[in-house]
Amino acid sequence: MRAVVQRVSSAEVSVNGQTAGRIDSGLLVLLGVGRGDTAKDAAYLAGKTAGLRVFEGSDGRMTKSVRDIGGAVLAISQFTLFGDVRRGLRPSFDSAADPETAEGLYEEFVAQLRAAGLEVATGVFRATMRVDSVNEGPVTILLDSTKLL
Numbered sequence: 092m093r094a095v096v097q098r099v100s101s102a103e104v105s106v107n108g109q110t111a112g113r114i115d116s117g118l119l120v121l122l123g124v125g126r127g128d129t130a131k132d133a134a135y136l137a138g139k140t141a142g143l144r145v146f147e148g149s150d151g152r153m154t155k156s157v158r159d160i161g162g163a164v165l166a167i168s169q170f171t172l173f174g175d176v177r178r179g180l181r182p183s184f185d186s187a188a189d190p191e192t193a194e195g196l197y198e199e200f201v202a203q204l205r206a207a208g209l210e211v212a213t214g215v216f217r218a219t220m221r222v223d224s225v226n227e228g229p230v231t232i233l234l235d236s237t238k239l240l
Contacts, residue, residue, distance in 0.1 A: 164204055
């Protein structure tokens with residue numbers, strides 16, 4: 092499972108011109124589910140996301156998590172994180188999970204964040220979405236559950 096996590100002052104996702112999810116200060120998470128990923132991967136990434144210290148404390152250093160600042164998370168499914176272009180210019184998505192598995196693990200990731208006490212907004216699974224965000228810093232972190240060490 093892979094995630095691109097951005098520190099944002101605001102983020103919004105819309106489908107067909109209608110807002111599906113919106114947050115103010117917090118984290119925008121683009122989440123991709125790969126073949127072989129399990130609920131363990133979802134729990135690992137949710138824990139990392141909830142505890143990720145990318146917000147500035149009083150000393151100006153990144154010492155606070157999204158929980159610490161009372162922020163929210165906008166989680167959006169994005170299978171293209173598993174796009175592979177090593178053999179050409181058109182991405183292959185062979186390593187992405189099938190849609191049914193991916194949706195279940197995406198929902199598990201969201202449930203884990205909510206269980207951690209976070210407000211979570213979402214996009215619409217398998218929809219074409221427009222994402223607007225204001226990245227603060229900018230701060231962008233890549234998380235991958237297969238790279239545990």
